[in-house]
Each structure stands twice: as structure tokens, then as C-alpha cells.
Ligand code: SF4
């Protein structure tokens with residue numbers, strides 16, 4: 001779901017002051033709880049936080065955003081979205097009626113027959129399972145629960161069974177590269193092929209905690225990763241599984257194991273908050289999944305009040321300038337690419353953005 005709609009972006013920014021349009025992409029985090037305890041979980045390593053925003057409030061905001069021209073919704077989060085299955089089905093039903101693309105990132109351990117059948121019946125577009133290794137012991141160790149591998153294998157069977165009957169849903173993997181799985185990548189492609197997975201997207205580890213540092217790549221690991229991947233090209237082509245692996249290893253804009261810094265980032269203007277928004281489980285509004293603190297809150301407010309509110313306008317202004325936030329030092333590459341594509345839609349001329357902020 002990384003499409004960027006250049007024409008729509010142009011239309012929106014130029015008409016921003018008319019307050020007609022909302023974001024193109026909305027991320028909703030339906031739950032802050034999780035049933036796993038991954039070593040690299042950055043926000044609540046014990047997976048026990050309980051901070052759910054009422055389902056009705058999520059739904060109301062989603063309906064309003066969809067009436068403001070939303071194109072795509074993604075469910076993911078600081079917790080496991082599938083711990084809130086009724087909200088997922090409510091969103092699926094509305095999205096289907098409004099023609100909004102739907103995607104969900106999940107740990108893949110909570111699918112059952114009834115839920116899977118209903119979700120596919122709504123024509124859900126994309127499911128991304130977090131799978132870092134095809135090896136049972138490695139996967140279970142990384143995810144902190146001994147049942148993870150078996151449950152994921154069961155979910156893959158269910159998803160494949162129902163997506164065939166409804167002719168819907170692309171199935172993809174998301175994998176974090178750590179020192180525990182660099183030897184498993186070739187087998188991961190074979191596992192993906194066997195389970196009819198279309199694409200594997202690899203991501204970096206950001207080491208927020210001492211526990212996470214135990215997974216960081218050393219210099220030797222990085223060399224090994226380069227060597228392993230250089231031998232995998234033919235195998236990957238033969239599986240037919242799409243991937244960012246080769247560009248990721250060669251060009252990833254942040255180091256493959258990044259550490260948080262408290263220095264403001266010096267990167268080009270970030271245009272993400274002009275077309276994206278994230279709603280966190282407690283109703284917090286943030287511009288992206290990587291942003292470290294709430295910018296505003298949806299509690300007691302409409303979508304429009306937050307989207308065009310003073311706090312979001314101030315954030316947009318700061319992100320157009322030279323000094324960003326410390327978290328922007330580890331901005332995920334997908335967001336940077338989207339921001340660049342947005343800037344390209346205006347040939348790098350940011351005057352319309354500055355104009356939209358006048359008299360905010
Ligand atoms: S599945 Fe995600 S939310 Fe759950 S413990 Fe793992 S990283 Fe954290």
C-alpha cells in the first residue's frame with residue numbers, strides 16, 4: 001500500500017485552505033495490547049498495556065475521514081490489531097462501501113475460520129504477516145512465545161483457503177533483519193513461495209532498548225548479510241516472490257541497525273503530515289508511525305478539527321523547515337520515499353505548502 005497519488009496530493013495542497021480534504025492514507029492502531037512478547041517490541045515489551053479507544057469513536061473518525069477523500073486505510077500498531085476483531089470487520093464493511101483500499105499488518109497468530117471468512121468476504125485487499133524466519137525455534141524465540149510458528153502456519157492455511165474462494169486479498173510478509181535471522185533469508189523466500197506469499201518487505205531494527213541491542217547487526221553481520229544476499233538473486237527470482245531485499249541492503253537510507261539520537265534530524269522537508277495520519281489506541285493523533293509523541297488527541301474532537309487544527313498546522317510548518325524532530329533521524333525509508341514523491345509532484349517547489357499555512 002505504498003501508492004502515492006500525485007494528482008490528488010496536488011489538488012489537496014492547493015485547496016488546503018478550503019478544508020475540504022483529509023488525508024489520503026490513514027493508519028489505525030486498534031489495540032495497544034499484544035499476545036506476543038517480541039524481543040524487538042519497542043513500545044511495550046511485556047505486551048500488557050491496555051489503552052483502547054472506544055470502537056465507536058474509531059469508526060466515527062474513519063467514516064469522517066472517508067468522506068474527506070480517504071484512499072487507503074492500514075491497520076497495524078503498537079499492539080496486535082487482531083485483538084480488536086469486531087472493529088476490523090466494521091472498518092472492512094465501511095471501506096468496501098466507500099471503495100477504500102484496506103491493509104493490515106498482523107503478527108498472524110489470531111486468525112480463525114469465522115473471522116477469516118468474513119474478512120475475505122468484505123474483499124479485504126492486503127494482509128501483511130510479520131514473519132522473520134521460516135525456522136520454528138528462531139521465530140518462537142524472536143517473538144517470545146512458543147506457539148508463534150504453529151499459529152502462523154495455521155493462519156497461512158486459513159488465509160489461502162478463503163482468499164481463493166473470494167478471489168481477494170494479497171498476502172505479504174514483513175521481516176525485520178537482526179543477527180538472529182540473516183542466515184535464514186533464502187529459506188524465508190522458499191517458505192513464502194510454498195505459502196503463496198507475493199512479497200517480502202525487509203525492515204531495519206531500531207534499537208530503543210538494551211534488550212533490542214542484543215539483536216543488532218555487528219560489522220561482521222553486515223558483511224555476512226551482503227555476502228548472503230549477493231548469492232540469493234537467482235533463487236529469489238525463481239520463487240517469484242517480490243522483495244525490497246536487494247535495494248534495502250544496498251541503499252537503505254538509515255543504517256541497518258539504527259540507534260535513536262536526541263539530536264534534531266537534518267533531512268529534507270517532510271511532507272508526510274499533508275497526506276497521512278495515524279490514530280493511536282488511546283485516541284492520540286500523530287503524523288506517522290515513527291513519531292514519538294502525540295501531536296493532538298481525537299478525544300472529544302472530529303477528524304477535521306484535528307487534521308486542520310493548530311497543532312497539526314504547527315507540526316507541518318516545522319517539518320517544512322530545516323530542523324526536524326529527533327525521531328526523524330530513523331524515519332522509515334517507505335515514508336521518506338512517499339515524502340519525496342510528494343515533493344516531486346510540485347517539482348520541489350514548496351510555495352503551495354507555505355501558502356496553505358499562512359494565517360493558520
Ligand atoms: S507482535 Fe508487534 S506488538 Fe506484539 S510484541 Fe511483537 S512487536 Fe510488539
Ligand code: SF4
Pocket residue numbers: 270271272287288289290291319324325327328330331332335336
Ligand atoms: S519520522 Fe519521518 S515521516 Fe515521521 S515526521 Fe519525521 S520525517 Fe516525517
